[in-house]
Structures are given as C-alpha cells and as structure tokens.
Amino acid sequence: MKRFLSIVAMVLVLAVMLVVPTMSAEKVVVYTTLDEPLAREVFAAFEKKTGIKVEWVRLATGECVARLEAEASNPQASMWFGGVGLGHIEAANKGLTTPYLSPNAKNIPAKFRDKNNYWTGIYAGALSFACSVDRLKQLKAEAPTSWADLTKPVFRNEIQMANPGTSGTAYNVIATLVQLWGEQKAFAYLKELDKNIAQYTKSGSAPGKSAALGECAIGIGYAHDQVKLVTQGYDIKITFPSEGTGYEVASISLVKGGKQMENAKKLYDWALTAEAAKIYASTCTVPFVEVPLMKGAIPFTQVNTIDQDDQWAANERERLVDKWNNQIYSTR
C-alpha cells in the first residue's frame, strides 16, 4: 500500500508540473501545415531575426480546421501557417479567422490572395502525375501527359488518387475538371477514369507515395509533394496534364481571437518577404514572391494552369462531392 501511495504522490507532483504554464516573454503560438523540416527552418529563421519565440504544432489542413473550430470559444493559436487554400477559405467561412492586410501583401499577385484579406498565399503547387519509372517499364507504357492518357486501358488498376470526399487534393482534381470541361463532361470522364483507379486513398499525399514505393504506376497529387520524393531518392517521374491543371495555394491566416496578435502580424508580414520565400523554395515549392528556385522545382510558368476559382470551388464542394460519392464511388 505504501508503495502505491508514494506512486500516487509522485504522480500528483508531476501533475502540478504539467499544468504550470511555461513562462516566456515574447512568443506566438502557431499551427502549421508546412512539412516538419520546413516548419523547423522557417520558424527558426523568424526567431533569429525578431527574438519572438514561435511555439508551433504541426497539423494537416483538415486537422487544423477541426482544431480551430473546436477551440473557437477560446483560441489557443494566433496564426495558421501553410495549408491548402481551400482549407483557409473554409476556415474564413466558418468565422475562425480574421482579415489582415499586410503591408507586404503587395508582393503577392492578387490572384493568390483573398480580396477580403482573410488569407494570403505563400506558395503554389500544381496538380501533377507521379509516375513510377519501374512500374511503367513493367507495363511497357509511356508516362501520361494528359488527363485523357489516364483512361488508357494499359493503366487498368494502376492509378491511385485520393478520395475527393476526404482529401482537398482530390477535390481539386474534380474542381479542375469541372472548370475545364463543364460538369457533365467532367463526370463522364471521372466515371471512365474510375475503371483504372486501383484505390481511392484517404490522404492526398498517399498516391504519390504509393508511386514512389512502386505500389502503383501513377499517383495523382501535388507536384511539390512529389518533387520531395524525388529529392529523397525515389525513382519517379513527374508529368503535367497538357489540357491544363489546377493548383493549390498554400496560405496563411490570422486566427480570430488569437492571444498574441501583434506578434502574429509580425510573423505574417515576414512570411510574405523574399527572405521567407527563399526558405520555402529550398524545399522545392514555388513561392509567389519571386526567388531563385531549387533544382528540380517546376516553375509555374512551365505548367499549363487553369484560371482557377477557389471561392467557387469551396462553395460547390459539398454538392460535387456528394454527386461523386453517389454516381461513382457507391457503384464501385
């Protein structure tokens, strides 16, 4: 019994330690969707420059919106850094973020920031095909260079894309096709494409990873995610559809009711400078502020991108996804 009592006592001491808040003079709490190593570098650079400590937690886009929503009555973070633009629009629609016009926003083309200043883009990534070189060799097929190529019979059960109901990346595919061809033709195409899909993965970055592991011939995803796989040493080839492709706008927003707004604004301003953009570029992304790109990164100008309307895409999301679920996914 004594032993248990002493254990209980130890635990209580520990518990007290756990609740005592950590004291820090200047800080800002940030949720980030940047990849772990990139986040580390970006925030370290900001800390070094300003002396403001960035306390960051890495969350996927959806997790971040869910967490911001659950915490809305008493927000823990002051800023959301990185993450898919559609997520930022969703957060703004839910009233979770607050507008801020940064003096540095002029560095960013108007197309890539919110006209009401709720969010600002920092870098872009186009939708692309990650092709497993080895797997293509086995199939004796060329890497696809158009949406139409994907429906070739040779790719039967060889393509992975994420489930649009669960992944912003895959929804971007649907939105792109609808904006490109109109709804009817787009869904007819998706039905055709469905025959070649080996599986609809849950997360948006999974198809590219599957291609890297040789699990499928083609994974549909964002180019900057796929370039990272190449730099890690995986043997994949990245191609873009010639008909035109959609893209994501990684963005930043200020959280409504955040506790360190002044510092968050400083971070927001700094995030839109060339200094920060150079760090984004170091991981093969394509920042909107023009900085020299990494070897292997694919400049936006070389890709045929569509004139994308994210606000429209956000509004239509529920309807299009339901339609996809009922017409295509349920019939598998």
Added chain:
Amino acid sequence: MAIEQPRPRTSRTRDTIADVKALARDPILLATLAAIVLLLSVFVVWPVWKVFWLSIAPRGVLSLDTYRYIFSQKWLTRSFTNSLRLGAISATTSTVVGFIFAFGLNRADVRHPGFIRQMALLPIISPPFMFCLSVILLFGRNGLITRGIFGRTNFNVYGLWSLVLVQTLGMFPIAYMVLDGVLKAINADLEDGALNLGASRWSVFTTITLPLSTPGLASSWLLVFVTSLADFANPMVLAGKYDVLSVQAYLQFTGMYNMPRGSALAILLLFPALTAFLVERYWVSRRSYVTVTGKPSMHTIPMVSRGVAVFCEVVCWITALATIMFYSVVIGGAFVKLWGVNWTPTLEHFKYAWDVGSNSIKSTVLMAAGATPITGFLAMIIAFLVVRKRFPGKGLLGFISMLGYAVPGTVVGIGYILAFNRPPLLLTGTGLIIMLCFVFREMPVGIEAGVASLQQIDPAIEEASRNLGASSGYTFGHITLPLVRPALLAGLSYSFVRSMTAVSAVIFLVSARWNHLTALTLAQTEIMRLGAASALSIFLIIIVMVAFAIMRVLVGKEHRPAGMLPR
C-alpha cells in the same frame, strides 16, 4: 464449485434500498464511489456528451438532419456494416490466438516460455502506421516478399483480410493479457482433481478450463471488438476499398470540415460497442466463477497431451515469426538510407530523429509515466467496485468506464477540446489534458482484466479480512490488490504502451510544449522519411521495454502460485 448458480430473485426496489443502506454504513466506499462517479462524469461523459450534442444540434438547435443524411448514403451505411464485420472477425481471431498463447504458457508448458511471453506482448508496442507500412513494404505490389521472392507484381494487399491480419497481430496481446490473468487464477486443484478421478484431458478442458475462462474470453472478445471498431490507423492505410466507420468519421472532420457529421458517425460506433458490452455483462454475470479460495495450489499433473502442446507451440511460433518479420522491417528501415531504393547502411536517421524528437520523447515519457499508475490504480478500484460491491447504477458505471475506449480517438480529442477549453477547467495546451485523456481512454483494459480475475477470487477471503477488523480500504490494498497483481500489471503495461503510441486523440491535444512522439512519427511518414520514422519507433520500443521492466519490479513478481496469499 458451482458454475451455474442462479441469483436469488427478490424485489428490485428492496434490493436497491438495502444497497443504499449498506453504502451508508461504509463511508470509505461511499467516498470512493462518489469520487469515481465525479471523475468519470467530468472526463468521460462530459466530453462525449459535447460531441454527441454537436451531432444532434449542429447549429445549436435540435435536428436529426445529420443522422438522416447518414442513413440515406449508401457509402456510409456500408462502412457501418464493414466496421461490424471487421470487428467481429478480428475479435474472434484475436481471442483465439490470445487464448492459445495464454493456455500454452500456463497449461501446456510450451518450450521457451520467456520468449513466447515477450512475443505475446511485443506487438502492442508497434507504433501506429508503422506496422501497416511494413505490410505494404513486404506484401505490396513491389513488396520484398511478394515481388522479391515470388515475383508477383499484382498482389492486392489492401482490404478486409489484410486488416484482419494486422489487427489480429496487433490486438491479440489484449486478449492474451486478460486470459493470462484468468488462467493463472484458476485453481489448479480443480483440474488436477478431475484428472485424478479419471476424466480425459479433453473433458477436463471442456468442462473446467474453458467454462472457467468464460469471463476472460468474453472480456477479451469485447475489448478487441471495441478496439477494432475504434481503430483508425490500420484501416487508414490498408483498407483500400473496404471503408470503415472510424476512418469515415475522421475524414468527415478533417476532409469535409463537417464536425456534426463526423461526430454522428463516431457516435454510431457506440451502439455496437454498447450492445456487445451489455451482452457480455448479462451472460457472464449469471454464472459464478469462483475458484481462488485462499488455499495454495500447484499443478502436479501435466494438463495436455504432447500433441496439443505442439499445436500451441506452432501457433505461438507462427505468430511470433510474423511479428518479428514486421518488426524487422521497422528496425531495418532505420539502418538503411532508403528502404527499397538505397540499401546503404547508415546511422544518420538516428541522429536526425534525436535532433527532431528528443524534446517530444521527454514529454511523451513524462505524460505516459504520469498517466499509467493512475490508470492502473483507478482501473483496479473500479473493477473491485463493479465485481464486489452492490450499489445502485453499477451497470451504468461499468459502461461509462468503457465509453472513452469505445469512441474513436478523433472524437475523444475533439470532445476534450470542446469540454476543457474554458474556465473552470481550462486545460487545453497543457500536458495534463493529454494525461487525463490517456487515463480515461486506456482504463478499460485494466478494468476488464481486473474484473475477469476478481470474478474468480472468493469474496470470502476479503470478508475474512473485514471480519477481523480491517477497513475496506485496508482490505483492498492488502488482500485484493495483491491477488489481482497479474491483472494490474497487464493494465499498467497496456495503458503505458497505449499512452506512448496513441495518435488519433492526441493529435488534437498536442501543443508546442507538450508534443507527442507519435504525432512526430506520423509527420515523418507523411513526408516519407521512413528512416526517421523507423528510428523514432525504435526509441519508442526501447522506452517501452525499459518501462515494462520497471513496472514488473514495482508491482512485484507475478509468478506466485494462484491463490497463495502474499506474506
């Protein structure tokens, strides 16, 4: 011994009044009960209620639209039946494998028992996602075994049967832990006596060992069933077309930004869990399983024929080899540059993992170490109350303690934010909220193990202690706890491991100061830094091993002949 022993039937109200009177006479019991009810209400019921409320009142007004939508969507109803099917199959296979391990170790005298016992516990240490990743790396289209050895490049590794495989491998330890405690506690005299009287081994097994293990078998089936329903890491990676509800719930939160719908899907998972729980309690509570009566007992006659022993050994070894195979991928992955592409040996992943993870590792260990003793102790108290004491609302208490375990982690995480994000209980951003989440989420395994072994211990031992003047607190600490040591140890080990490997709830609760190792591992697998993820997993495995050793020393030796009282 009485296996069938119908309860005397009396009027319910009279029972209740008598119960209340008895309660009033025992202030320690009353205070304990009050404290537990309070804790469970605040840390289990309140967060789950918050989430439930979200699903029935999406905009603050009562509305069943969310549920109506769910039942009108074929892809969602299909996920529901899929979840049930997967849960039932995994629960059955895990219980069978767990029983064979426990039986082999306690009755069939398998060779190398130390090793087999380690192998029965090893799989629970598997970090989430890593096990499935190993499955793909070994058995995928480009897998080391499927393609490398058999030259098959079209093997489909995704789907129900892969899930059953990984869930069985990952969850049979739960069944083993519960059943190990149960088999240890069955008084060997019964079996020996029957054998001496000329019963065949088979009839001893079917009429004594198996019936006496019923509470344990039912408990472990229930636990695995519920674990499988709430499991999301495995189906997330391996399900392929086989959609299950826990994943759909997570994805409604994070993919569709639809909190009410995600909550509703998760709440639906509670119904099968509740049903299984009620069936188990009803079925088990109608019988008596008392065999530990305070007299020492030792096996004198081998229980099984050589053939059965060999069969147990074969099953144990196959399972152990499968476990080792999957682990070697994780371990191997940490020592090569890039699995599958560049096999150059390297130690750089460990350096990177330590640079990135040392702080998270420290806080993870601190939180898990803090949560574990509370979990184990609380679990034993609840198990004791549920089995030994009579008080109104007992069934409800048992069920509520299961609740935190039965809902998918995503919901627990979101519920905890919703419930503890404002004064008086402003806990978000602290380490305490994660600890509390661990305690109330992982307690049920300890409770089930405790219930199963307490049901076999004759209350007369405790009564004797109280008749001799000991208080109920003293009796619990000096008589009951030592008797349920194996169960306590099982509860502690399991809750520690789960606290170290938890992912779905924790992802919503971590903060910069209190980050969690698995959140970090997950982030590494997201960007396919498999080497770093593997290295982090190895750190995790080492920590858990050390913790197991420490716990064994703290709790005391478990190899005491069943029923012998500690001196």
